[in-house]
Amino acid sequence: MLDMFPYPSGAGLHVGHPEGYTATDILSRYKVMRGFQVLHPMGWDAFGLPAEQYAITTGVHPEVTTKKAIDNFRRQLQRFGFMYDWSREFATIDPDYYRWTQWIWLLAYGSWFDPAVQAARPIAQLESRLAAEDRIIETAPGVQTRWSACSRRQRQAHLDSFRLAYLGTQTVNWCAKLGTVLANEEVIDGRSERGGHPVVRMPLRQWMFRITAYADRLLADLARVDWPDSTRTMQTEWIGRSEGAEIRFVVDGEREPLTVFTTRPDTIFGATYMVVAPEHPLVQRAIARGASADLSAYVAWARNRSDVERQESKKKSGIATGLCAVNPATGQRIPIWTADYVLMGYGTGAIMAVPGHDERDFEFAQAFTLPIVQVVEIDGVPWTGEAATTGDGTSVNSADRTSGLQLNGMRTAEAKRAVIAWLEARGAGSLRVQYRLRDWLFSRQRYWGEPFPVVFDAEGNHYPIGDGALPVRLPPLADSNPVESDTPQPPLAKAREWVMTTAGEAGVDPSLLPASTPVTRETNTMPGWAGSCWYYLRYCSPKCGSAFVDPEAERYWMGKNGVDLYVGGSEHAVLHLLYARFWHKMLFDLGHVGTVEPMARLFHQGLVTSYAYQRADRSLVPVDEVEERGDGTFTERASGERVVQIVAKMSKSLRNVVNPDDVIAEYGADTFRLYEMYMGPLEASKPWNTRDIAGVFRFLQRVWRLAIDERDGSLLLARTANADVERQLARTIHKVGQDIERLAFNTAIASLIELVNAATRPTEMKDPADGGLTREQMDRFLRVLAPFAPHLAEELWKRLGESGSICVAHWPTVDASLLEDQTVELPVQVQGKVRARITVPAGADAGEVERIALADGKVRALLGGKTPRKVIVVPRRMVNLVLEG
């Protein structure tokens, strides 16, 4: 039973945190009572940006603030009475934990993805295979060398290009003033969102994960897990698999052909021009050869436009490169343009533009008056030439005698196959699968993260640090502020004695590098995701010193399918859950875990929102500036203006944030737990309404008075069991059990309330022992109440004289005969409207029910002597009499 572990912020627990935690706590307690071994742990995701930002503004070291925040979170969580196994607690910042995060990274570093088996394998296997077969490899662009003839350096470079954790180059938003890389959303008009400092886009060499190698498996295995459809859809779209073709176009004056990716190879006859991304090497070469000043100006302008800006204005911009390619289907020469609507990061960074059947290409062709031709007759969409027509149809104008390609009359799918076969035959292209998913950028220019266990020699070659030297501890740094610089300088670079070391001191295998060799440590750190990628495994054996998880503990707790239930917010639907799946699959391939997927079942709890108020102009008013009037309307206190109540996210500015500590102080933890579970379905987002808490609070008081005489604190128990109460108790036990299993806590609580209302003694009752529950009934009732309100249940349990904790009591069994009624009341409908009610034996069959219904006085009066045309009887549900006409 797993909760997404929290990032302990300085602000303390939010009412949203206990939502999911209470749900798993109830289910855990229930499962324990049912005799299961339950592992329900808690820990801390503690590396990351907020603590570092806080350190930059206040000068307090992140370790200090983080530890303080953890202590506060733990204190707060413990007040809720969550049954966590605190002996398994850890934080991602513990060196004993991040030692293994580093170890897993080294595992990826030392592995490659073998396409033949579609799985990760040790890179040593690749190396011995290359040596055994004396394979020919490319040692420089266009230079082929035999493995045996390669230098050690060349071999290493070749192997490096296969590692699952590798050094790659990515374009980042670098802000020199802030000394950091910014996310796309943090860049506005080429300046930083905070401070307005200039931001440049520059390539940066950083550690990457080859997650794209796993794209197909990450996609296919979504079918094996019991996860919300929305999340699986989001991951599917994130991976973004699309099938198409790679086509090579010959370019005038270029040795290399221009390769494009297209999902519509069938429209090749309609390709009237080509477009490459401004960053495309072809453009670089053209500029280097001294192309027009306009071209280099455009490229410079486009390069500094952030992705966000590009999205804002979809107006097409671009410029001709002056180069021409040959359309292999038509033999015609077509111009090559560059435009920023083509992204370097997707496909090959180049497209064949088919303006007749692609909206973007159409827009571009119109803006720059390029030719537009129709090559597909789309089903049901007439060709007007006024707009691109998209979708499947039949190829037209698609034949050329010289090239020998003929598609006319073919359906789209058939035409695609024909073009690919034709391309393959002439060596001009092939079938290709393309993913939207990119490799995972894993370096951050930050202090507060796991250091990479890797060092560099003077020439910049990298060497892994041996397992024995782990953890590579984060050096203490008095000043972890970012460095203002034109080139990225991570804060760790300031720890000079730590950075400058020797291979021996760092722990590099002496067979790789002599111990005395001076080396520098990697100064980037891992991103916040690292620690959360495998924490669930560590809980199985949190103290294990010999492995990241003890294999036996892993087999026992992870079982066949992984974590039985994982509860957390849907904001992690893609990244965290995709990354964790990727690490897990890697660990699986290399034999370190026994399940293909980490989480068998996933559930997203909804957001706890709050009320806010809105003026007529839609501006928001903080909660404490509004008062409610007697007629249920709301006005702004200062102006007297009428405002309307809306539901909004809790925020400091609206002053509608609820602090769990305050609620517990006023009503207690049980009330808090019960209220959050009673608000509505776990998966729904729902507004916190302080006024409603009174309802569940009253319920718990009523439970107390049901068992305890308030005047003297003595037990109040019924002498004899009331048959109706006993029947309802049995049904409640049954329903609560069922509802807990399907995480429907709101309806479980409603049935507990109903039971208590039914058993409550009326005030006028002379002898309290005439009402309420018997000792034995109270005993059973407390057991089903316990998962929801453990404190109250435990106290009453002790007062009943029971020994031991109610936590380990057994879930009560139910006499099945009490769940069924002897007789049932059925509505009788005439023409679909309820007109009468009849009472029939519970086991009555359709014929018997019909007889009783037709014999009923009220029914006969309604029929007025007529015979129904049709009688529909649904046993135990209803009767419907259908008359003529």
Place this chain on the structure above:
RNA sequence: GCGGGUGUGGCGGAAUUGGCAGACGCGCUGGAUUUAGGUUCCAGUGGGGCAACCCGUACAGGUUCAAGUCCUGUCACCCGCACCA
């Protein structure tokens, strides 16, 4: 723009499979207890109508003996993605 989801009393919500719409809670109304307020207990509470009855699950249609639930279209809100070739 594309994909997914949601729409039920004054409010949060219930209706597990097409079968009595509104369980349960809040709020509100009335009563009992109390010197009083609060608490507690009891009763009522979708709208209309004196009533029999009629209307009612975002809106408009449809399927069915029967629709909150299934189908078609529309609107509103929420979430995700977004020039992905």
